[in-house]
Amino acid sequence: MEKDKKEYFRNRLLEMKKKLINSLKEKYEDAKSLDESSGKDLADEAYYLYTKTLMLGKVETDALKLRLVEQALQRLDADTYGVCIECEDKIDEKRLEYVPFARYCTECKSELEKSGKIKM
């Protein structure tokens, strides 16, 4: 991959990383304030558990994404960015444009998703 392109994707990844960290922080804060304000009766309790589960689900997704972004930055440093880690084919740049932290080419990704090996 050309140097300019690599710089471009590096900037996009760093931007994503910053946003993910901020949103993770916010969600942890929300979850904490929910803990403090949780009510005593059963209806409140159910609502609380429901909200908390939803929140934690989002935190999990963001945390997973953050890990993928960090791995992509490592691949940029190691000069293996934009190469499918499964079949070692080049990942389509249009796909990278859409998902800068993509690890797999489109074919491998749909295969792995079908077999349930990956979530993202």
Ligand SMILES: [Zn+2]
């Ligand atoms: Zn592949």
